[in-house]
Amino acid sequence: xxxxxxxxxxxxxxxxxxxxxxxxxxxxxxxxxxxxxxxxxxxxxxxxxxxxxxxxxxxxxxxxxxxxxxxxxxxxxxxxxxxxxxxxxxxxxxxxxxxxxxxxxxxxxxxxxxxxxxxxxxxxxxxxxxxxxxxxxxxxxxxxxxxxxxxxxxxxxxxxxxxxxxxxxxxxxxxxxxxxxxxxxxxxxxxxxxxxxxxxxxxxxxxxxxxxxxxxxxxxxxxxxxxxxxxxxxxxxxxxxxxxxxxxxxxxxxxxxxxxxxxxxxxxxxxxxxxxxxxxxxxxxxxxxxxxxxxxxxxxxxxxxxxxxxxxxxxxxxxxxxxxxxxxxxxxxxxxxxxxxxxxxxxxxxxxxxxxxxxxxxxxxxxxx
Amino acid sequence: xxxxxxxxxxxxxxxxxxxxxxxxxxxxxxxxxxxxxxxxxxxxxxxxxxxxxxxxxxxxxxxxxxxxxxxxxxxxxxxxxxxxxxxxxxxxxxxxxxxxxxxxxxxxxxxxxxxxxxxxxxxxxxxxxxxxxxxxxxxxxxxxxxxxxxxxxxxxxxxxxxxxxxxxxxxxxxxxxxxxxxxxxxxxxxxxxxxxxxxxxxxxxxxxxxxxxxxxxxxxxxxxxxxxxxxxxxxxxxxxxxxxxxxxxxxxxxxxxxxxxxxxxxxxxxxxxxxxxxxxxxxxxxxxxxxxxxxxxxxxxxxxxxxxxxxxxxxxxxxxxxxxxxxxxxxxxxxxxxxxxxxxxxxxxxxxxxxxxxxxxxxxxxxxx
Numbered sequence: 244x245x246x247x248x249x250x251x252x253x254x255x256x257x258x259x260x261x262x263x264x265x266x267x268x269x270x271x272x273x274x275x276x277x278x279x280x281x282x283x284x285x286x287x288x289x290x291x292x293x294x295x296x297x298x299x300x301x302x303x304x305x306x307x308x309x310x311x312x313x314x315x316x317x318x319x320x321x322x323x324x325x326x327x328x329x330x331x332x333x334x335x336x337x338x339x340x341x342x343x344x345x346x347x348x349x350x351x352x353x354x355x356x357x358x359x360x361x362x363x364x365x366x367x368x369x370x371x372x373x374x375x376x377x378x379x380x381x382x383x384x385x386x387x388x389x390x391x392x393x394x395x396x397x398x399x400x401x402x403x404x405x406x407x408x409x410x411x412x413x414x415x416x417x418x419x420x421x422x423x424x425x426x427x428x429x430x431x432x433x434x435x436x437x438x439x440x441x442x443x444x445x446x447x448x449x450x451x452x453x454x455x456x457x458x459x460x461x462x463x464x465x466x467x468x469x470x471x472x473x474x475x476x477x478x479x480x481x482x483x484x485x486x487x488x489x490x491x492x493x494x495x496x497x498x499x500x501x502x503x504x505x506x507x508x509x510x511x512x513x514x515x516x517x518x519x520x521x522x523x524x525x526x527x528x529x530x531x532x533x534x535x536x537x538x539x540x541x542x543x544x545x546x547x548x549x550x551x552x553x554x555x556x557x558x559x560x561x562x563x564x565x566x567x568x569x570x571x572x573x574x575x576x577x578x579x580x581x582x583x584x585x586x587x588x589x590x591x592x593x594x595x596x597x598x599x600x601x602x603x604x605x606x607x608x609x610x611x612x
Numbered sequence: 613x614x615x616x617x618x619x620x621x622x623x624x625x626x627x628x629x630x631x632x633x634x635x636x637x638x639x640x641x642x643x644x645x646x647x648x649x650x651x652x653x654x655x656x657x658x659x660x661x662x663x664x665x666x667x668x669x670x671x672x673x674x675x676x677x678x679x680x681x682x683x684x685x686x687x688x689x690x691x692x693x694x695x696x697x698x699x700x701x702x703x704x705x706x707x708x709x710x711x712x713x714x715x716x717x718x719x720x721x722x723x724x725x726x727x728x729x730x731x732x733x734x735x736x737x738x739x740x741x742x743x744x745x746x747x748x749x750x751x752x753x754x755x756x757x758x759x760x761x762x763x764x765x766x767x768x769x770x771x772x773x774x775x776x777x778x779x780x781x782x783x784x785x786x787x788x789x790x791x792x793x794x795x796x797x798x799x800x801x802x803x804x805x806x807x808x809x810x811x812x813x814x815x816x817x818x819x820x821x822x823x824x825x826x827x828x829x830x831x832x833x834x835x836x837x838x839x840x841x842x843x844x845x846x847x848x849x850x851x852x853x854x855x856x857x858x859x860x861x862x863x864x865x866x867x868x869x870x871x872x873x874x875x876x877x878x879x880x881x882x883x884x885x886x887x888x889x890x891x892x893x894x895x896x897x898x899x900x901x902x903x904x905x906x907x908x909x910x911x912x913x914x915x916x917x918x919x920x921x922x923x924x925x926x927x928x929x930x931x932x933x934x935x936x937x938x939x940x941x942x943x944x945x946x947x948x949x950x951x952x953x954x955x956x957x958x959x960x961x962x963x964x965x966x967x968x969x970x971x972x973x974x975x976x977x978x979x980x981x
Contacts (some may be wrong), residue, residue, distance in 0.1 A: 250776040250834055252805055253864045254722045261893040267677060279672045288668040295877075296661035302881075303648045304844035308636060338707055349743050353623045367871070374868045375719050376745045403841045405621040436621055465619055477672035480876035489965040495622045497631040499743045502736070503711040507849035508664075508877050512671075 249363070259512025263370055272599045274590040277555050279477035279527040281593070287519045290348065294515045298507055306507035309497075310319055310336050313510045317485050318516045319612075321470075323448075325457045332490045333460070336505060336513070340471040340484025342442055342541035344373050347392055347467065349499040351406055352377030358406035361390050363415060363583055365442060367407045380404055388416035392427035399431055407432055412449055415581040415588045422454045428555070429463045438492070440467045443526040445553035447475035447527050457487060460509040464489045474554060476516055476523050483513045510611060512581075530554050541600050544608055552584070559586040562584075567611035575602035625742065632644055640944040641968040643959040646783070646814075646924050648846035650895040650962070656888045663884045667876055676877035678866075679705050682879045686854050692840075693816075694826045701859045702829070705874060706884070709813055709840040711855030714740050714835065717857075718868040720807055721746030725779045727775035728768060730759050732784060732952050734811060739779045749773055757785035757926075758920055761796035768800055771944035776801055779811040780817055780825070784957045786920025786952040791823045798832045807861070809836045813920035816896050817903070818846030826856060833858045843923060845892050849888055852882045894935055899923050903960035909970050913977055928955040936980035 247253050253351040265275050272431055283291075315331040320330045337343045348371050352358055357378035359370045364384075371414050372379040380402040399407060409429065411420040419457075425441065432439045440457035447590070449455070456468045467488040486493075516523060535555045541548045548570035561567045564587050568580045576599055578589040616622050634644050650659075684700040691698045706712045717740050721727055726747035729737045733753075741748040749771045753759050759778070768776060777795065780789040796808065801808045810825035818824070825837045836857040841847035880883075885892060906925045910917045917927040930936045933956050937949045940956075945968055947958040958969055 247864070248833070248858075248860050250802070250805060251860055251976050252720050252725065252807060253863065254719065254725065256722075257864070257867055259718065260867045262863075262869075263871050276674055278674060279670060282672050286889070288665060291668045291671075292661050293879075294664035294879045295664045296657060298849070299657040299660045299881075300651045302660075302849035303651050303898070305645055305647060305842075305848040337869065338875065342873075345870060350623065350626065351621050353625075356621065356623065376722050381734075409709045433619070436619060438621060464617070473674075479674045479872075480671035482675070482872060482875035482878075489617075491617050491620055494631075495616070495620065495626070498626055500631075501708065501714060501740070502632050503848075503851060504707060506707065506851035506875075506878060508881055509851075512664075512668075512877055552907060610739070 251339045260286050263367065263487065264578060265363060268577055270312060270572065270577045272592065272596050273577045274592050274596060274600055275577045275579040277474060277590045278555070279474055279526055279530065279554070280375060280480050280596055281477055281478065283489065284522060287515065287522065290515045290518065291512050294511045295508060300510050302507060305503050306505060306510060308503050310505050311467055313513055318512055318519055320517055323486060325424040327454060327460060328512070329457070329458045329460070329487055329547065333487050333493070333497055335488065335493045337500070338505065339370065339473065339482040339485055340442070340469045341367055342353060342504070343469050343484045343486045345375060346496045348372055348375040348377050350495040354378065356405040357402065358408060359402055359404040359600050360408035362387065362406070363581070364410045374569050388413070388418045390420050390424060392424040395428050396431045399428065399435065399437070403435060405437050406444060407437055407439045409439060411454070412445040412552035414496060414553065415446065415555070415579070416554060416557050416595060418549060419451070419454055419552040422458060425456055425459060426462070428512050429459060429466055431437050432465055433463060436466045438467055440469060442469050444469070444471045445474055447524065448554045449552040451535060460487065463549065472513060472516060475527055476520070477526060478513070478516050483510060506561070507543065518541045530591050533594060533597040537589060537597060539590060544605060555588055555590045557586050557588045561585050561587065561611060565609065570607040570611050571603050574606065576603045614883045621695050632736065634948060637946055639941065639946045641944045641965050643961050643962065643965060644946045644948040646843060646845055646922070646959045647848050648895055648899065648923070649832060649965055650846055653891060655898050657885065659884045659887065664877060667880050671876060674872050675874060675879060677872050679874050679879050682882055687885055689889055690826060690856060690882050694824060696829060698826070698829070698870055702856050702862070704849045704855040704857070704862045705817055706853055706869070707874065707878065708842065709743065709811070709838045709872070710736055710740065710850040712838050712853045713737065713809070713857045714744060715865045716775065716809055717741055717744040717746050717866040723747065727776040727777060728773040729777040730772055731763060731948070732757065733777070734783045734827055735781045742799055751849045754933050757782070757787045759789050759793060763798045764793065768797065768804065768806070772804060772909060773919055776806055777809045777811060778808060779824070781814040781921035783814065783879060784923065784924070784948070784952065785918050785926050786922045786924060787818070787918060788818055788921040790828060794825055794828060798835055801834055802832060802885065807834045807836055809838060810839050813838070814843055814875050815839060816893065818921040829856065836861060841882060841885060845889070846895060847882070847885050847977065849879060849886070850881050852878060864941050869948040876901055902963060902966040904958060906958060906970070910973070913974060924957055924959045926955050926957045928953045930954050930956065931979055936976065939976040939980050943975065945969050945972045
């Protein structure tokens, strides 16, 4: 925007920005925001409703400011799913992993510090860097959207950031960063006094789960791993992101976090979901089947899908991705134009939703390629 | 803190800070955080539980990013309680008024801008200014904790801030700023291109409700009024703060807000509370009775309570407020040491809680004065 009223003292470096966000359109098949397509089962719905009832009477009181019970449950989940020893003192939770990222940039960024990410990647890293006044360095990936250690290290040494973002599996490309590459980047970061934030929002969908940066926690104090309950846990509406890091990192976040940032209701609903982790995570295999089906079918149609470790697939080529996006929308299928010329991103849905997408893309592919 | 590990790139200007927050102690009578002492009634508990049940199935989907239904309900409440015409386009909501304040400082602050507050006042204004990198100007009140227009205007003209905080009723003093003083400050702010944020967290407890800055909305585009559901609405555990301002202000906040910052559960619970506004706000009169009882009784005991328009009373004098605070704690009554030498702050509780406080303070007053 640039037509701000004269009386409004909006920050100069924000004047040209517009609010982030995918269009919220009411169409039959929504495969645009990487949501888990499976709605919650009756047993979890009942648990959530009854758990909220049990705490609702006392909502006149502030919540547990440090969310101790929730952080212990998150530590248990991570430990049992990864085999890595994780104590609740090493976990942290906030309203979505966006808020965790904001707290990291508030504590360790600011206008005297810099952060780097390797694009195309999750665009909120750069946006939150900007709103927190942190200098942003737009690093780059290889042309196949992978990240190799030599290139990353060279870019880091050139720019000397305090914060290094690695998204793995990466959004919007679906590509993972191997544990060897992450280790090499962490060695460089340690020499330079930088933190490495590994954004693992899609970790549960990866084909090789042992690539998670959780396995590097014992080796490097400066690794921060962010996760979310929005995707694998099917909890996008609850807004619960979390972090694993050294207690000293969490001490620093406690300086910048807003007091009582996590409501009693959010803590309660997230705890209920963690009690039902088994059922919720059962959806992952079904989603991976649809993801791989999308990749196979798009390949058969002559598209070039990027190999994905997430719950979505980036694919092309299109001469004009905006035209293709709109043609799909006219067929009742909403996917995402991530601003990458020639590409579009589709979320793996239920079998039915995925079929609707595949039929629509097959119909429009002649006219839009 | 100052013993941060060497490898941690914490911002230099945050190194000496410690996390904000009142001690979370388990004592019989907690009158330290200005909570509403009345737990929710069964009818509201049932409405909350059933409303959450109704949306829980779809928690796999992201919430309404712009919280349109909730903002409309907040506009309705404000309009009916103040008589001022307020559209939903002029309202905004976030996770507590702290998050609203953070968004304001992110959009209009930053290291090239400055904010002023008149202390002693709500300490989060200065703290959030600091974490958002905004230059903070520590303005001052008169010795009786009131704010007079000439002094405020002179301080504003000297420091030329972009953001002016006025807390009314003020925390921790309970004192209000008259509408004439607010109008005079707004006239100066308009000349200087500054915004005036009137923090009205305790507005519903004021003796003169027509002093609300809501009545200045039509006169000045640069007035922002923040409110909360934590106090009068007895919803501290829900974390719902809100704002009334010109749509252009809200457009700017939408650039810095985290996408989907307000969970579907929070929106649902807040909407349920607004449906029960009548019952919830009935607690206000009872709380005001206890507040005025505290003032009268403390005066009788020889203390000097500051006249309060909020749900708490600041009082003194103490030769050592820390000693008095601890003596009360030993009597099972937790109140707040707000860091103002010679003073302590007590929240008006139920009649029983207030009695417990008054009995304890009478017992200890000889030893601690």
